Amino acid sequence: MSSLDARAERLKFARLLQVDEERLAFLEELNHEDVHAVRERVTEQLFDQGKGQFDNLVKASRLVPNAISARIAQRVFPPLLCAQLAGLIEPSHAAGLVSHFRIEFLCDVAAHTDPREIVHLVEHMPVDLLVAAARELTARGDYLTAGRFVGVAPSRVLPDLVHAVPDPADLLPIAFFLEAKYRLDEIVEVMPDDRLSGAMVVAAEQELWPEALSLMTHVGEDNTRRVAALASEQSEEVLASLVRVTHREQLWDDVWPLVAYMPDDRLTRVADVPALHEPAVLTGALESAGRINEYDTAVRVLAAMGPAAQQAVSDALPDPDPAHLKGLAEAARRVGVRDRLGVIADRLPA
Amino acid sequence: MGDALERLRAELDGLEPHGFDALVEEDLVFLTDAIHEAKRRHAAQLAGSIEESLGHLPRLLRGPVRAIMGIPAGGGNR
Numbered sequence: 001m002s003s004l005d006a007r008a009e010r011l012k013f014a015r016l017l018q019v020d021e022e023r024l025a026f027l028e029e030l031n032h033e034d035v036h037a038v039r040e041r042v043t044e045q046l047f048d049q050g051k052g053q054f055d056n057l058v059k060a061s062r063l064v065p066n067a068i069s070a071r072i073a074q075r076v077f078p079p080l081l082c083a084q085l086a087g088l089i090e091p092s093h094a095a096g097l098v099s100h101f102r103i104e105f106l107c108d109v110a111a112h113t114d115p116r117e118i119v120h121l122v123e124h125m126p127v128d129l130l131v132a133a134a135r136e137l138t139a140r141g142d143y144l145t146a147g148r149f150v151g152v153a154p155s156r157v158l159p160d161l162v163h164a165v166p167d168p169a170d171l172l173p174i175a176f177f178l179e180a181k182y183r184l185d186e187i188v189e190v191m192p193d194d195r196l197s198g199a200m201v202v203a204a205e206q207e208l209w210p211e212a213l214s215l216m217t218h219v220g221e222d223n224t225r226r227v228a229a230l231a232s233e234q235s236e237e238v239l240a241s242l243v244r245v246t247h248r249e250q251l252w253d254d255v256w257p258l259v260a261y262m263p264d265d266r267l268t269r270v271a272d273v274p275a276l277h278e279p280a281v282l283t284g285a286l287e288s289a290g291r292i293n294e295y296d297t298a299v300r301v302l303a304a305m306g307p308a309a310q311q312a313v314s315d316a317l318p319d320p321d322p323a324h325l326k327g328l329a330e331a332a333r334r335v336g337v338r339d340r341l342g343v344i345a346d347r348l349p350a
Numbered sequence: 351m352g353d354a355l356e357r358l359r360a361e362l363d364g365l366e367p368h369g370f371d372a373l374v375e376e377d378l379v380f381l382t383d384a385i386h387e388a389k390r391r392h393a394a395q396l397a398g399s400i401e402e403s404l405g406h407l408p409r410l411l412r413g414p415v416r417a418i419m420g421i422p423a424g425g426g427n428r
Binding site for chain 2: 027030037042045050080
């Protein structure tokens with residue numbers, strides 16, 4: 001199970017319930033799909049309250065031109081009420097109506113709109129308006145709502161939306177909150193290499209690795225290969241930050257599959273990052289590798305280390321779990337790197 | 351524990367919260383209370399929004415508009 005998915009689910013649930021996100025830490029012990037099902041039910045219950053109460057108002061809105069309805073709505077209705085109505089009227093009509101809102105008011109309404117209805121609105125909204133909304137929501141730091149727009153935007157609009165959010169410090173949290181994780185592959189697809197690389201630098205500078213990894217580990221094989229290659233080219237500072245945060249936030253289950261795609265000739269740069277050779281870090285990494293069956297990748301990393309790093313690893317494993325040693329020994333044989341493990345090979349069973 | 355899980359199930363209108371039986375009672379109670387409070391707050395905010403909207407109308411018109419919209423006196427869907 002991805003710990004990133006569990007974390008995103010917890011944060012979204014905390015926002016929905018308006019409680020401190022730390023207070024829902026216990027949800028990360030559960031399967032994130034089970035938590036998602038409960039959150040979906042609560043979303044339905046919240047947004048279905050009061051449905052049917054506004055039938056007359058909805059009917060009336062059809063009789064008045066959109067521009068006039070929008071002007072009245074902005075003057076008279078608070079955003080929450082507009083959002084409730086937007087979810088009740090026909091999507092093309094609702095999109096026509098909100099298109100006449102000031103962008104600030106539109107974003108106020110969007111923040112209160114039933115997430116299930118946003119897809120219908122977005123389908124009918126002009127590209128310029130979507131881009132303006134993405135910019136405004138980003139400027140407000142309302143990444144959750146921005147993520148709802150981006151997550152359901154038609155593919156033809158996605159490049160414009162991604163380019164509307166040039167700072168990775170904004171784009172990464174938006175991607176993190178995206179409900180439809182399969183869209184992340186499309187997002188990475190429209191990001192050129194320098195932008196992806198820049199996102200990793202920002203992730204290191206601002207410790208946004210959970211957000212960055214969420215973007216980079218929900219992509220298809222081609223983009224995983226591209227992301228992995230770009231990650232392996234990062235500076236030692238960036239890689240050290242990745243290792244540090246991965247250890248602290250227990251994200252190895254998400255990171256190993258990415259490391260698996262790093263080319264052998266660039267693995268040395270990652271393998272020689274000193275932070276990786278600390279005992280606690282190594283233990284956490286190896287436990288994860290065993291848990292998610294990534295011993296093959298782990299031995300590739302160990303084999304890519306220089307002699308000094310291999311010595312550090314050997315020293316750092318004073319009393320390793322025999323299961324790890326057995327798993328690593330079998331993987332070393334399978335991958336054919338036992339002769340490149342240096343002093344580490346002496347610690348493995350024959 | 352059984353009671354806490356049953357309360358959560360009831361708060362979810364009968365949806366089976368798969369896997370949630372792994373939580374300790376204190377956490378189940380906190381979650382159930384938070385869901386209940388979120389629903390109450392949302393309904394209250396919606397009712398407040400309706401009243402705020404009506405407040406923009408001349409006082410004499412509020413009763414008829416309330417009747418047309420089907421909103422009971424004193425608020426919306428509490």
